[in-house]
Amino acid sequence: MxxxxxxxxxxxxxxxxxxxxxxxxxxxxxxxxxxxxxxxxxxxxxxxxxxxxxxxxxxxxxxxxxxxxxxxxxxxxxxxxxxxxxxxxxxxxxxxxxxxxxxxxxxxxxxxxxxxxxxxxxxxxxxxxxxxxxxxxxxxxxxxxxxxxxxxxxxxxxxxxxxxxxxxxxxxxxxxxxxxxxxxxxxxxxxxxxxxxxxxxxxxxxxxxxxxxxxWWPYVPADTRLPAELADFLASGPAPVLVGFGSMPAGRARGGEPLGSVVVRALRRAGVRGILQAGAAGLSPGEHLADGDMLAIGPVPHELLFPHVAAVVHHGGAGTTAAALRAGVPGVPVPVTADQPFWAGRLAAAGAGTPPVPFASLSWPDAVDRLAAPVERAVRDQGLRAAAGRIAGRMAExxxxxxxxxxxxxxxxxxxxxxx
CATH class of the missing domain: 3.40.50.2000 (Glycogen Phosphorylase B;)
Structure with missing residues:
Protein backbone atom coordinates (compact mmCIF):
# COMPACT_ATOMS: atom_id res chain seq x y z
CA MET A 1 0.00 0.00 0.00
CA TRP A 216 4.34 8.66 17.92
CA TRP A 217 7.83 10.08 18.00
CA PRO A 218 10.42 11.58 15.64
CA TYR A 219 12.67 8.99 14.07
CA VAL A 220 16.14 8.81 15.61
CA PRO A 221 18.76 6.81 13.65
CA ALA A 222 20.17 3.96 15.74
CA ASP A 223 23.74 5.26 15.58
CA THR A 224 22.87 8.77 16.84
CA ARG A 225 24.85 9.89 19.87
CA LEU A 226 24.94 13.04 21.97
CA PRO A 227 27.63 15.48 20.84
CA ALA A 228 30.84 14.97 22.82
CA GLU A 229 30.77 18.47 24.31
CA LEU A 230 27.20 17.95 25.53
CA ALA A 231 27.96 14.49 26.94
CA ASP A 232 30.96 15.90 28.82
CA PHE A 233 28.89 18.76 30.23
CA LEU A 234 26.19 16.39 31.46
CA ALA A 235 28.80 14.22 33.17
CA SER A 236 30.62 17.14 34.79
CA GLY A 237 28.06 18.03 37.47
CA PRO A 238 24.45 17.85 38.68
CA ALA A 239 21.73 17.34 36.09
CA PRO A 240 21.14 20.71 34.38
CA VAL A 241 17.92 22.40 33.34
CA LEU A 242 17.28 22.54 29.61
CA VAL A 243 15.73 25.70 28.14
CA GLY A 244 14.42 25.77 24.58
CA PHE A 245 11.49 27.41 22.84
CA GLY A 246 11.48 25.44 19.60
CA SER A 247 10.45 27.52 16.63
CA MET A 248 9.21 30.43 18.73
CA PRO A 249 10.95 33.83 18.35
CA ALA A 250 13.17 34.79 21.27
CA GLY A 251 12.81 38.56 21.27
CA ARG A 252 14.37 40.75 23.93
CA ALA A 253 13.61 41.71 27.48
CA ARG A 254 12.71 45.26 28.47
CA GLY A 255 15.68 47.55 27.98
CA GLY A 256 17.02 45.47 25.09
CA GLU A 257 18.59 42.66 27.16
CA PRO A 258 18.73 39.43 25.11
CA LEU A 259 16.34 36.77 26.34
CA GLY A 260 19.24 34.32 26.66
CA SER A 261 20.81 36.60 29.25
CA VAL A 262 17.54 36.72 31.23
CA VAL A 263 17.33 32.92 31.14
CA VAL A 264 20.91 32.51 32.37
CA ARG A 265 20.37 34.90 35.26
CA ALA A 266 17.15 33.06 36.22
CA LEU A 267 18.87 29.68 36.16
CA ARG A 268 21.71 30.97 38.34
CA ARG A 269 19.27 32.52 40.77
CA ALA A 270 17.56 29.11 40.99
CA GLY A 271 20.97 27.56 41.72
CA VAL A 272 21.08 25.20 38.74
CA ARG A 273 23.29 24.52 35.75
CA GLY A 274 21.73 25.16 32.36
CA ILE A 275 21.63 24.14 28.72
CA LEU A 276 20.23 26.63 26.24
CA GLN A 277 18.99 25.18 22.97
CA ALA A 278 19.06 27.83 20.27
CA GLY A 279 16.23 26.58 18.04
CA ALA A 280 14.67 29.03 15.59
CA ALA A 281 14.70 31.60 18.39
CA GLY A 282 18.49 31.73 18.45
CA LEU A 283 18.50 31.42 22.23
CA SER A 284 22.06 31.91 23.48
CA PRO A 285 23.76 32.57 26.82
CA GLY A 286 26.25 34.90 25.10
CA GLU A 287 29.12 35.94 27.35
CA HIS A 288 27.66 33.96 30.26
CA LEU A 289 29.28 30.77 28.87
CA ALA A 290 32.59 31.73 30.44
CA ASP A 291 31.75 30.45 33.93
CA GLY A 292 31.28 26.87 32.75
CA ASP A 293 27.83 26.32 34.29
CA MET A 294 25.98 27.01 31.04
CA LEU A 295 26.14 25.34 27.63
CA ALA A 296 24.71 26.40 24.28
CA ILE A 297 23.62 23.64 21.88
CA GLY A 298 21.91 23.18 18.54
CA PRO A 299 19.41 20.48 17.53
CA VAL A 300 19.59 17.30 19.63
CA PRO A 301 16.92 14.56 19.67
CA HIS A 302 14.70 14.91 22.74
CA GLU A 303 14.75 11.16 23.19
CA LEU A 304 18.52 11.21 23.83
CA LEU A 305 18.80 14.40 25.89
CA PHE A 306 15.71 14.72 28.07
CA PRO A 307 16.41 11.70 30.33
CA HIS A 308 19.61 13.43 31.49
CA VAL A 309 18.17 16.78 32.62
CA ALA A 310 16.53 17.86 35.87
CA ALA A 311 13.71 19.83 34.20
CA VAL A 312 12.75 21.25 30.83
CA VAL A 313 11.73 24.88 30.32
CA HIS A 314 9.82 24.81 27.02
CA HIS A 315 7.14 26.55 24.96
CA GLY A 316 4.45 23.98 25.64
CA GLY A 317 4.27 22.49 22.15
CA ALA A 318 2.51 19.12 21.95
CA GLY A 319 5.66 17.21 20.98
CA THR A 320 8.02 18.79 23.50
CA THR A 321 5.50 18.44 26.33
CA ALA A 322 5.06 14.77 25.51
CA ALA A 323 8.80 14.14 25.14
CA ALA A 324 9.56 15.57 28.59
CA LEU A 325 6.84 13.41 30.14
CA ARG A 326 8.13 10.37 28.28
CA ALA A 327 11.47 10.96 30.00
CA GLY A 328 9.77 11.39 33.40
CA VAL A 329 11.06 14.96 33.66
CA PRO A 330 9.08 17.90 35.14
CA GLY A 331 8.32 20.83 32.89
CA VAL A 332 8.24 24.60 33.24
CA PRO A 333 5.92 25.61 30.39
CA VAL A 334 6.38 29.06 28.86
CA PRO A 335 3.58 29.10 26.26
CA VAL A 336 3.54 31.55 23.39
CA THR A 337 0.63 30.85 21.04
CA ALA A 338 -1.75 28.37 19.38
CA ASP A 339 -2.24 25.16 21.39
CA GLN A 340 0.72 25.83 23.71
CA PRO A 341 -1.32 27.39 26.58
CA PHE A 342 -3.62 24.37 26.40
CA TRP A 343 -0.82 21.81 26.82
CA ALA A 344 0.83 23.99 29.48
CA GLY A 345 -2.41 23.88 31.44
CA ARG A 346 -2.75 20.10 31.03
CA LEU A 347 0.82 19.62 32.25
CA ALA A 348 0.18 21.66 35.38
CA ALA A 349 -3.18 19.97 35.99
CA ALA A 350 -1.46 16.57 35.82
CA GLY A 351 0.94 17.67 38.57
CA ALA A 352 3.94 17.09 36.30
CA GLY A 353 4.77 20.73 35.66
CA THR A 354 4.66 24.14 37.25
CA PRO A 355 1.94 26.66 36.48
CA PRO A 356 2.62 28.29 33.11
CA VAL A 357 4.91 31.30 32.84
CA PRO A 358 3.52 33.50 30.02
CA PHE A 359 6.19 34.06 27.40
CA ALA A 360 5.41 37.77 27.32
CA SER A 361 6.31 38.05 31.01
CA LEU A 362 9.94 37.28 30.18
CA SER A 363 10.20 40.82 28.82
CA TRP A 364 8.98 42.38 32.08
CA PRO A 365 11.32 44.01 34.65
CA ASP A 366 10.86 41.12 37.11
CA ALA A 367 11.40 38.45 34.43
CA VAL A 368 14.33 36.82 36.26
CA ASP A 369 12.26 36.24 39.39
CA ARG A 370 9.26 35.07 37.37
CA LEU A 371 11.34 32.34 35.75
CA ALA A 372 13.70 31.47 38.60
CA ALA A 373 10.96 30.51 41.08
CA PRO A 374 9.26 27.83 38.92
CA VAL A 375 12.62 26.48 37.76
CA GLU A 376 13.70 26.00 41.37
CA ARG A 377 10.40 24.33 42.18
CA ALA A 378 10.64 21.99 39.18
CA VAL A 379 14.08 20.84 40.32
CA ARG A 380 13.38 20.57 44.07
CA ASP A 381 9.74 19.42 44.21
CA GLN A 382 9.78 15.63 44.24
CA GLY A 383 6.03 15.55 43.77
CA LEU A 384 6.39 16.99 40.28
CA ARG A 385 9.01 14.43 39.34
CA ALA A 386 6.94 11.60 40.80
CA ALA A 387 3.90 12.66 38.75
CA ALA A 388 6.00 12.90 35.60
CA GLY A 389 7.40 9.45 36.34
CA ARG A 390 3.93 7.95 36.70
CA ILE A 391 2.86 9.40 33.36
CA ALA A 392 6.10 8.13 31.79
CA GLY A 393 5.26 4.64 33.01
CA ARG A 394 1.84 4.74 31.38
CA MET A 395 3.23 6.19 28.15
CA ALA A 396 5.75 3.35 27.95
CA GLU A 397 2.81 0.93 27.66
Missing amino acids: KVLIAAAGSHGDIAPYTGLGVRLREAGHEVALTTHGSDASLVSLIRSAGLQPRPLSADPRGHGAASLRTAAAFLKDLAPGLVRATEDDPPDLLLLSTTTAPLGVHLAEALDIPALGVPLQPTEPTGDFAPPGGGARSLGRRGNLWAGRLSRRVVGRLYREPVRALRTELGLPPLTARAVRRRGRTRGGGVAHGFSPALLARPADWRPGATVVGN EDGAAEVLRQAESLAAARRPPIT
Whole structure:
Protein backbone atom coordinates (compact mmCIF):
# COMPACT_ATOMS: atom_id res chain seq x y z
CA MET A 1 0.00 0.00 0.00
CA LYS A 2 1.20 3.49 -0.85
CA VAL A 3 0.65 5.92 2.02
CA LEU A 4 1.07 9.69 1.96
CA ILE A 5 1.35 11.36 5.35
CA ALA A 6 0.33 14.97 4.79
CA ALA A 7 1.65 17.26 7.52
CA ALA A 8 2.52 20.95 7.45
CA GLY A 9 3.79 23.64 9.81
CA SER A 10 6.94 24.01 11.87
CA HIS A 11 9.67 21.39 12.27
CA GLY A 12 7.91 20.10 15.39
CA ASP A 13 4.63 19.76 13.49
CA ILE A 14 6.18 17.39 10.96
CA ALA A 15 9.08 15.56 12.64
CA PRO A 16 6.91 13.22 14.80
CA TYR A 17 5.40 11.78 11.63
CA THR A 18 8.79 10.35 10.63
CA GLY A 19 8.44 7.80 13.43
CA LEU A 20 4.91 6.96 12.33
CA GLY A 21 6.16 6.58 8.76
CA VAL A 22 8.88 4.18 9.84
CA ARG A 23 6.33 1.95 11.56
CA LEU A 24 4.26 1.83 8.38
CA ARG A 25 7.36 1.19 6.26
CA GLU A 26 8.48 -1.66 8.51
CA ALA A 27 5.05 -3.22 7.99
CA GLY A 28 5.75 -3.33 4.25
CA HIS A 29 4.09 -0.14 3.05
CA GLU A 30 5.58 2.52 0.80
CA VAL A 31 5.47 5.81 2.69
CA ALA A 32 5.90 9.44 1.64
CA LEU A 33 5.78 12.48 3.92
CA THR A 34 5.15 16.07 2.93
CA THR A 35 7.61 18.67 4.11
CA HIS A 36 8.68 22.24 3.49
CA GLY A 37 11.59 22.07 1.09
CA SER A 38 13.38 24.98 2.78
CA ASP A 39 13.91 22.89 5.95
CA ALA A 40 16.96 20.90 4.87
CA SER A 41 17.35 19.16 8.23
CA LEU A 42 13.78 17.90 8.04
CA VAL A 43 14.23 16.63 4.49
CA SER A 44 17.39 14.84 5.65
CA LEU A 45 15.53 13.29 8.60
CA ILE A 46 12.78 12.02 6.31
CA ARG A 47 15.30 10.43 3.95
CA SER A 48 17.26 8.84 6.80
CA ALA A 49 14.02 7.24 7.99
CA GLY A 50 13.63 5.55 4.61
CA LEU A 51 10.65 7.70 3.64
CA GLN A 52 10.04 9.74 0.48
CA PRO A 53 9.97 13.51 1.06
CA ARG A 54 7.28 15.34 -0.90
CA PRO A 55 8.19 19.05 -0.82
CA LEU A 56 5.44 21.64 -0.36
CA SER A 57 5.74 25.12 -1.82
CA ALA A 58 3.91 26.54 1.20
CA ASP A 59 6.23 27.38 4.09
CA PRO A 60 4.88 28.96 7.29
CA ARG A 61 8.16 30.79 7.81
CA GLY A 62 7.58 32.71 4.61
CA HIS A 63 4.37 34.33 5.81
CA GLY A 64 5.64 36.43 8.71
CA ALA A 65 4.15 36.62 12.19
CA ALA A 66 1.12 34.44 12.88
CA SER A 67 -2.26 36.07 12.20
CA LEU A 68 -5.52 35.12 10.51
CA ARG A 69 -4.34 36.89 7.36
CA THR A 70 -0.99 35.10 7.20
CA ALA A 71 -2.66 31.78 8.05
CA ALA A 72 -5.06 32.26 5.15
CA ALA A 73 -2.15 33.03 2.81
CA PHE A 74 -0.33 29.91 3.96
CA LEU A 75 -3.39 27.71 3.39
CA LYS A 76 -3.89 29.20 -0.05
CA ASP A 77 -0.38 28.03 -0.95
CA LEU A 78 -0.79 24.71 0.84
CA ALA A 79 -3.80 23.43 -1.11
CA PRO A 80 -2.17 23.19 -4.57
CA GLY A 81 1.00 21.84 -2.94
CA LEU A 82 -0.92 18.87 -1.59
CA VAL A 83 -2.30 18.21 -5.06
CA ARG A 84 1.20 18.22 -6.56
CA ALA A 85 2.38 15.85 -3.83
CA THR A 86 0.00 13.20 -5.19
CA GLU A 87 0.15 13.82 -8.96
CA ASP A 88 3.12 11.73 -10.07
CA ASP A 89 2.60 8.84 -7.66
CA PRO A 90 -0.96 8.75 -6.25
CA PRO A 91 -1.30 7.11 -2.82
CA ASP A 92 -3.76 4.44 -1.74
CA LEU A 93 -4.34 6.13 1.62
CA LEU A 94 -3.91 9.59 3.11
CA LEU A 95 -2.94 10.25 6.73
CA LEU A 96 -3.81 13.84 7.61
CA SER A 97 -2.46 16.14 10.32
CA THR A 98 -4.48 18.87 12.02
CA THR A 99 -3.44 21.46 9.44
CA THR A 100 -3.89 19.35 6.30
CA ALA A 101 -7.08 17.47 7.21
CA PRO A 102 -9.60 20.15 6.13
CA LEU A 103 -7.97 20.13 2.67
CA GLY A 104 -6.91 16.50 2.49
CA VAL A 105 -10.41 15.07 2.75
CA HIS A 106 -11.29 16.72 -0.57
CA LEU A 107 -8.11 15.38 -2.16
CA ALA A 108 -9.08 11.91 -0.91
CA GLU A 109 -12.51 12.36 -2.48
CA ALA A 110 -10.98 13.24 -5.83
CA LEU A 111 -8.58 10.29 -5.69
CA ASP A 112 -11.35 8.00 -4.39
CA ILE A 113 -9.17 6.75 -1.54
CA PRO A 114 -9.72 6.63 2.24
CA ALA A 115 -8.24 9.18 4.62
CA LEU A 116 -7.48 8.89 8.33
CA GLY A 117 -6.97 11.89 10.58
CA VAL A 118 -3.80 11.71 12.68
CA PRO A 119 -3.72 15.04 14.57
CA LEU A 120 -1.39 15.81 17.47
CA GLN A 121 -4.05 17.96 19.16
CA PRO A 122 -7.67 17.24 20.11
CA THR A 123 -9.90 18.24 17.21
CA GLU A 124 -13.39 17.28 18.38
CA PRO A 125 -15.72 19.55 20.39
CA THR A 126 -16.29 18.32 23.94
CA GLY A 127 -17.70 19.43 27.24
CA ASP A 128 -14.59 18.22 29.04
CA PHE A 129 -12.32 21.10 28.02
CA ALA A 130 -12.22 24.20 25.85
CA PRO A 131 -10.68 23.88 22.37
CA PRO A 132 -6.86 23.94 22.33
CA GLY A 133 -6.69 27.33 20.63
CA GLY A 134 -8.71 28.86 23.45
CA GLY A 135 -6.16 28.35 26.22
CA ALA A 136 -6.34 26.17 29.32
CA ARG A 137 -9.29 27.67 31.19
CA SER A 138 -12.46 25.58 31.31
CA LEU A 139 -15.72 27.34 30.46
CA GLY A 140 -17.91 24.66 32.06
CA ARG A 141 -19.35 21.74 30.11
CA ARG A 142 -21.83 23.73 28.04
CA GLY A 143 -19.36 26.57 27.49
CA ASN A 144 -16.58 24.20 26.45
CA LEU A 145 -18.83 22.43 23.96
CA TRP A 146 -20.10 25.72 22.54
CA ALA A 147 -16.53 27.04 22.25
CA GLY A 148 -15.43 23.86 20.48
CA ARG A 149 -18.20 24.15 17.93
CA LEU A 150 -17.49 27.84 17.44
CA SER A 151 -13.80 27.09 16.97
CA ARG A 152 -14.65 24.54 14.30
CA ARG A 153 -16.75 27.14 12.46
CA VAL A 154 -13.94 29.71 12.66
CA VAL A 155 -11.49 27.19 11.24
CA GLY A 156 -14.02 26.34 8.54
CA ARG A 157 -14.19 29.98 7.49
CA LEU A 158 -10.40 30.15 7.36
CA TYR A 159 -10.31 27.15 5.00
CA ARG A 160 -13.38 28.15 2.97
CA GLU A 161 -11.62 29.83 0.06
CA PRO A 162 -8.72 27.32 -0.16
CA VAL A 163 -11.27 24.47 -0.12
CA ARG A 164 -13.35 26.15 -2.85
CA ALA A 165 -10.27 26.65 -5.04
CA LEU A 166 -9.06 23.10 -4.35
CA ARG A 167 -12.36 21.51 -5.31
CA THR A 168 -12.42 23.55 -8.50
CA GLU A 169 -8.87 22.44 -9.36
CA LEU A 170 -9.79 18.82 -8.66
CA GLY A 171 -12.95 18.99 -10.75
CA LEU A 172 -15.22 18.36 -7.77
CA PRO A 173 -18.64 19.96 -7.42
CA PRO A 174 -18.97 22.94 -5.05
CA LEU A 175 -20.25 22.35 -1.52
CA THR A 176 -22.09 24.47 1.01
CA ALA A 177 -20.26 25.40 4.21
CA ARG A 178 -22.31 22.85 6.14
CA ALA A 179 -21.55 20.13 3.59
CA VAL A 180 -17.84 20.96 3.83
CA ARG A 181 -17.95 20.52 7.61
CA ARG A 182 -19.76 17.20 7.30
CA ARG A 183 -17.40 15.99 4.57
CA GLY A 184 -14.45 16.76 6.82
CA ARG A 185 -15.84 14.48 9.50
CA THR A 186 -16.90 11.55 7.35
CA ARG A 187 -14.29 10.79 4.70
CA GLY A 188 -12.82 7.52 6.00
CA GLY A 189 -14.60 8.11 9.30
CA GLY A 190 -11.67 7.92 11.70
CA VAL A 191 -9.48 10.26 13.68
CA ALA A 192 -6.57 8.76 15.63
CA HIS A 193 -5.30 11.46 17.98
CA GLY A 194 -1.57 11.20 18.61
CA PHE A 195 -1.28 12.16 22.26
CA SER A 196 -1.24 10.13 25.45
CA PRO A 197 -4.46 9.35 27.31
CA ALA A 198 -2.27 9.58 30.42
CA LEU A 199 -2.16 13.34 29.82
CA LEU A 200 -5.54 13.83 28.18
CA ALA A 201 -8.13 11.05 28.27
CA ARG A 202 -10.61 10.55 25.46
CA PRO A 203 -13.80 12.46 26.27
CA ALA A 204 -16.89 10.28 26.51
CA ASP A 205 -18.91 12.73 24.39
CA TRP A 206 -16.68 12.44 21.31
CA ARG A 207 -18.24 10.92 18.23
CA PRO A 208 -17.59 7.26 17.34
CA GLY A 209 -14.39 6.86 15.36
CA ALA A 210 -12.53 9.60 17.22
CA THR A 211 -9.88 7.84 19.29
CA VAL A 212 -6.88 8.72 21.44
CA VAL A 213 -4.12 6.24 20.60
CA GLY A 214 -0.94 7.59 22.20
CA ASN A 215 2.07 9.40 20.82
CA TRP A 216 4.34 8.66 17.92
CA TRP A 217 7.83 10.08 18.00
CA PRO A 218 10.42 11.58 15.64
CA TYR A 219 12.67 8.99 14.07
CA VAL A 220 16.14 8.81 15.61
CA PRO A 221 18.76 6.81 13.65
CA ALA A 222 20.17 3.96 15.74
CA ASP A 223 23.74 5.26 15.58
CA THR A 224 22.87 8.77 16.84
CA ARG A 225 24.85 9.89 19.87
CA LEU A 226 24.94 13.04 21.97
CA PRO A 227 27.63 15.48 20.84
CA ALA A 228 30.84 14.97 22.82
CA GLU A 229 30.77 18.47 24.31
CA LEU A 230 27.20 17.95 25.53
CA ALA A 231 27.96 14.49 26.94
CA ASP A 232 30.96 15.90 28.82
CA PHE A 233 28.89 18.76 30.23
CA LEU A 234 26.19 16.39 31.46
CA ALA A 235 28.80 14.22 33.17
CA SER A 236 30.62 17.14 34.79
CA GLY A 237 28.06 18.03 37.47
CA PRO A 238 24.45 17.85 38.68
CA ALA A 239 21.73 17.34 36.09
CA PRO A 240 21.14 20.71 34.38
CA VAL A 241 17.92 22.40 33.34
CA LEU A 242 17.28 22.54 29.61
CA VAL A 243 15.73 25.70 28.14
CA GLY A 244 14.42 25.77 24.58
CA PHE A 245 11.49 27.41 22.84
CA GLY A 246 11.48 25.44 19.60
CA SER A 247 10.45 27.52 16.63
CA MET A 248 9.21 30.43 18.73
CA PRO A 249 10.95 33.83 18.35
CA ALA A 250 13.17 34.79 21.27
CA GLY A 251 12.81 38.56 21.27
CA ARG A 252 14.37 40.75 23.93
CA ALA A 253 13.61 41.71 27.48
CA ARG A 254 12.71 45.26 28.47
CA GLY A 255 15.68 47.55 27.98
CA GLY A 256 17.02 45.47 25.09
CA GLU A 257 18.59 42.66 27.16
CA PRO A 258 18.73 39.43 25.11
CA LEU A 259 16.34 36.77 26.34
CA GLY A 260 19.24 34.32 26.66
CA SER A 261 20.81 36.60 29.25
CA VAL A 262 17.54 36.72 31.23
CA VAL A 263 17.33 32.92 31.14
CA VAL A 264 20.91 32.51 32.37
CA ARG A 265 20.37 34.90 35.26
CA ALA A 266 17.15 33.06 36.22
CA LEU A 267 18.87 29.68 36.16
CA ARG A 268 21.71 30.97 38.34
CA ARG A 269 19.27 32.52 40.77
CA ALA A 270 17.56 29.11 40.99
CA GLY A 271 20.97 27.56 41.72
CA VAL A 272 21.08 25.20 38.74
CA ARG A 273 23.29 24.52 35.75
CA GLY A 274 21.73 25.16 32.36
CA ILE A 275 21.63 24.14 28.72
CA LEU A 276 20.23 26.63 26.24
CA GLN A 277 18.99 25.18 22.97
CA ALA A 278 19.06 27.83 20.27
CA GLY A 279 16.23 26.58 18.04
CA ALA A 280 14.67 29.03 15.59
CA ALA A 281 14.70 31.60 18.39
CA GLY A 282 18.49 31.73 18.45
CA LEU A 283 18.50 31.42 22.23
CA SER A 284 22.06 31.91 23.48
CA PRO A 285 23.76 32.57 26.82
CA GLY A 286 26.25 34.90 25.10
CA GLU A 287 29.12 35.94 27.35
CA HIS A 288 27.66 33.96 30.26
CA LEU A 289 29.28 30.77 28.87
CA ALA A 290 32.59 31.73 30.44
CA ASP A 291 31.75 30.45 33.93
CA GLY A 292 31.28 26.87 32.75
CA ASP A 293 27.83 26.32 34.29
CA MET A 294 25.98 27.01 31.04
CA LEU A 295 26.14 25.34 27.63
CA ALA A 296 24.71 26.40 24.28
CA ILE A 297 23.62 23.64 21.88
CA GLY A 298 21.91 23.18 18.54
CA PRO A 299 19.41 20.48 17.53
CA VAL A 300 19.59 17.30 19.63
CA PRO A 301 16.92 14.56 19.67
CA HIS A 302 14.70 14.91 22.74
CA GLU A 303 14.75 11.16 23.19
CA LEU A 304 18.52 11.21 23.83
CA LEU A 305 18.80 14.40 25.89
CA PHE A 306 15.71 14.72 28.07
CA PRO A 307 16.41 11.70 30.33
CA HIS A 308 19.61 13.43 31.49
CA VAL A 309 18.17 16.78 32.62
CA ALA A 310 16.53 17.86 35.87
CA ALA A 311 13.71 19.83 34.20
CA VAL A 312 12.75 21.25 30.83
CA VAL A 313 11.73 24.88 30.32
CA HIS A 314 9.82 24.81 27.02
CA HIS A 315 7.14 26.55 24.96
CA GLY A 316 4.45 23.98 25.64
CA GLY A 317 4.27 22.49 22.15
CA ALA A 318 2.51 19.12 21.95
CA GLY A 319 5.66 17.21 20.98
CA THR A 320 8.02 18.79 23.50
CA THR A 321 5.50 18.44 26.33
CA ALA A 322 5.06 14.77 25.51
CA ALA A 323 8.80 14.14 25.14
CA ALA A 324 9.56 15.57 28.59
CA LEU A 325 6.84 13.41 30.14
CA ARG A 326 8.13 10.37 28.28
CA ALA A 327 11.47 10.96 30.00
CA GLY A 328 9.77 11.39 33.40
CA VAL A 329 11.06 14.96 33.66
CA PRO A 330 9.08 17.90 35.14
CA GLY A 331 8.32 20.83 32.89
CA VAL A 332 8.24 24.60 33.24
CA PRO A 333 5.92 25.61 30.39
CA VAL A 334 6.38 29.06 28.86
CA PRO A 335 3.58 29.10 26.26
CA VAL A 336 3.54 31.55 23.39
CA THR A 337 0.63 30.85 21.04
CA ALA A 338 -1.75 28.37 19.38
CA ASP A 339 -2.24 25.16 21.39
CA GLN A 340 0.72 25.83 23.71
CA PRO A 341 -1.32 27.39 26.58
CA PHE A 342 -3.62 24.37 26.40
CA TRP A 343 -0.82 21.81 26.82
CA ALA A 344 0.83 23.99 29.48
CA GLY A 345 -2.41 23.88 31.44
CA ARG A 346 -2.75 20.10 31.03
CA LEU A 347 0.82 19.62 32.25
CA ALA A 348 0.18 21.66 35.38
CA ALA A 349 -3.18 19.97 35.99
CA ALA A 350 -1.46 16.57 35.82
CA GLY A 351 0.94 17.67 38.57
CA ALA A 352 3.94 17.09 36.30
CA GLY A 353 4.77 20.73 35.66
CA THR A 354 4.66 24.14 37.25
CA PRO A 355 1.94 26.66 36.48
CA PRO A 356 2.62 28.29 33.11
CA VAL A 357 4.91 31.30 32.84
CA PRO A 358 3.52 33.50 30.02
CA PHE A 359 6.19 34.06 27.40
CA ALA A 360 5.41 37.77 27.32
CA SER A 361 6.31 38.05 31.01
CA LEU A 362 9.94 37.28 30.18
CA SER A 363 10.20 40.82 28.82
CA TRP A 364 8.98 42.38 32.08
CA PRO A 365 11.32 44.01 34.65
CA ASP A 366 10.86 41.12 37.11
CA ALA A 367 11.40 38.45 34.43
CA VAL A 368 14.33 36.82 36.26
CA ASP A 369 12.26 36.24 39.39
CA ARG A 370 9.26 35.07 37.37
CA LEU A 371 11.34 32.34 35.75
CA ALA A 372 13.70 31.47 38.60
CA ALA A 373 10.96 30.51 41.08
CA PRO A 374 9.26 27.83 38.92
CA VAL A 375 12.62 26.48 37.76
CA GLU A 376 13.70 26.00 41.37
CA ARG A 377 10.40 24.33 42.18
CA ALA A 378 10.64 21.99 39.18
CA VAL A 379 14.08 20.84 40.32
CA ARG A 380 13.38 20.57 44.07
CA ASP A 381 9.74 19.42 44.21
CA GLN A 382 9.78 15.63 44.24
CA GLY A 383 6.03 15.55 43.77
CA LEU A 384 6.39 16.99 40.28
CA ARG A 385 9.01 14.43 39.34
CA ALA A 386 6.94 11.60 40.80
CA ALA A 387 3.90 12.66 38.75
CA ALA A 388 6.00 12.90 35.60
CA GLY A 389 7.40 9.45 36.34
CA ARG A 390 3.93 7.95 36.70
CA ILE A 391 2.86 9.40 33.36
CA ALA A 392 6.10 8.13 31.79
CA GLY A 393 5.26 4.64 33.01
CA ARG A 394 1.84 4.74 31.38
CA MET A 395 3.23 6.19 28.15
CA ALA A 396 5.75 3.35 27.95
CA GLU A 397 2.81 0.93 27.66
CA GLU A 398 1.24 2.85 24.76
CA ASP A 399 2.02 2.46 21.06
CA GLY A 400 0.22 5.11 19.06
CA ALA A 401 2.01 4.23 15.81
CA ALA A 402 0.90 0.59 16.05
CA GLU A 403 -2.72 1.66 16.49
CA VAL A 404 -2.53 4.01 13.48
CA LEU A 405 -1.07 1.13 11.46
CA ARG A 406 -3.97 -1.09 12.51
CA GLN A 407 -6.58 1.52 11.60
CA ALA A 408 -4.87 2.35 8.30
CA GLU A 409 -4.71 -1.28 7.22
CA SER A 410 -8.32 -1.79 8.27
CA LEU A 411 -9.41 1.16 6.12
CA ALA A 412 -7.43 -0.15 3.17
CA ALA A 413 -8.80 -3.68 3.57
CA ALA A 414 -12.36 -2.37 3.54
CA ARG A 415 -11.68 -0.78 0.14
CA ARG A 416 -10.28 -3.89 -1.53
CA PRO A 417 -12.62 -5.98 -3.71
CA PRO A 418 -13.33 -9.47 -2.34
CA ILE A 419 -11.28 -12.35 -3.72
CA THR A 420 -13.40 -14.59 -5.94
